[in-house]
Amino acid sequence: MPDLPNRPRYAARLNAFKTGLEGKPTAADMIARAGTVEGLDAADLNYPDHFADHSPEALSEILAGSGMALNGLAMRYYTDPGFRLGAFTNPDERVRQAAIDITKRGLDALAAMGGNLMTLWMGQDGVDYSFQGDYARMWDDTINAIQAVADHNRDIDIAIEYKPNEPRAYALMPDIGTTLLAVREADRSNLGVTLDFAHVLYADEIPAHSARLIGRHSKLLGVHLNDGYGKRDDGLMVGSVHPVQTVELFVELDRMGYDGVLYFDTFPDHGGLDPCAEARANIMMAERLRAVATSLHGHQELEAAIARQDATASLAIVADAIYGSGK
Numbered sequence: 257m258p259d260l261p262n263r264p265r266y267a268a269r270l271n272a273f274k275t276g277l278e279g280k281p282t283a284a285d286m287i288a289r290a291g292t293v294e295g296l297d298a299a300d301l302n303y304p305d306h307f308a309d310h311s312p313e314a315l316s317e318i319l320a321g322s323g324m325a326l327n328g329l330a331m332r333y334y335t336d337p338g339f340r341l342g343a344f345t346n347p348d349e350r351v352r353q354a355a356i357d358i359t360k361r362g363l364d365a366l367a368a369m370g371g372n373l374m375t376l377w378m379g380q381d382g383v384d385y386s387f388q389g390d391y392a393r394m395w396d397d398t399i400n401a402i403q404a405v406a407d408h409n410r411d412i413d414i415a416i417e418y419k420p421n422e423p424r425a426y427a428l429m430p431d432i433g434t435t436l437l438a439v440r441e442a443d444r445s446n447l448g449v450t451l452d453f454a455h456v457l458y459a460d461e462i463p464a465h466s467a468r469l470i471g472r473h474s475k476l477l478g479v480h481l482n483d484g485y486g487k488r489d490d491g492l493m494v495g496s497v498h499p500v501q502t503v504e505l506f507v508e509l510d511r512m513g514y515d516g517v518l519y520f521d522t523f524p525d526h527g528g529l530d531p532c533a534e535a536r537a538n539i540m541m542a543e544r545l546r547a548v549a550t551s552l553h554g555h556q557e558l559e560a561a562i563a564r565q566d567a568t569a570s571l572a573i574v575a576d577a578i579y580g581s582g583k
Contacts, residue, residue, distance in 0.1 A: 481519065
């Protein structure tokens with residue numbers, strides 16, 4: 257495995273580590289199993305799911321005992337059937353307030369653990385049918401909710417993770433443009449965006465381009481690595497389908513100076529893969545593709561080819577870096 261400078265922390269989706277565990281695994285069980293994977297040294301916890309059996313203080317001790325750092329928390333509203341029709345966009349004001357309140361409790365738990373990053377994936381906020389939603393009201397309610405959450409603790413960063421759909425047929429924030437518009441309207445200094453590679457693909461976007469737009473108009477607060485075929489959130493292993501686009505993203509992240517955690521949002525459990533082996537494969541691929549990106553840093557011929565938009569020349573250079581010269 258290449259010895260890269262400024263090696264980031266790697267985290268993985270904890271729920272994947274339920275596979276193969278008997279009974280009803282707790283967050284402690286999943287953390288302990290993830291901690292056995294060399295190089296996997298950070299964790300994101302879901303709120304409130306992963307706090308069902310442990311206090312924030314206990315989870316901090318569990319993480320430390322497994323040699324893992326806390327990257328942040330991610331809100332999960334979909335586990336509560338009361339939010340099925342929406343959390344921040346629910347037509348019932350009481351339900352919307354309940355969503356804001358549970359998010360604030362999540363922020364308090366995060367602060368108790370010494371963390372400073374909360375990720376909002378609002379997949380339940382959207383519509384399934386024409387004439388189902390009052391779009392103006394849904395948008396205003398969401399912006400107001402984001403502001404309320406961001407104002408609860410200005411020392412904690414709030415990252416919006418966009419996704420075209422699922423579980424709703426159409427998400428209110430399905431793409432980078434809409435998400436950046438929301439960040440601009442909410443206008444809070446502790447607000448930014450998390451980029452998920454597979455979400456970007458099936459939003460018909462280019463990961464490196466979306467990352468640059470985030471850096472230009474907001475803050476890139478998180479990067480979720482995975483892969484897929486661009487039709488849904490496949491959650492496949494890093495670089496397994498789009499290695500060149502993954503390298504391009506790493507090159508762009510280097511240009512932007514991103515030094516945060518790289519989170520593997522992959523689904524070994526869907527295909528029955530061993531989650532520890534899959535996590536090791538993700539780390540291996542991330543390290544290899546990052547090494548390729550590092551080798552391309554400051555590459556004058558590549559920069560010249562890009563400047564004149566010469567795709568044949570740039571492909572040859574990148575292919576040599578990934579696969580060898582073939583000579």
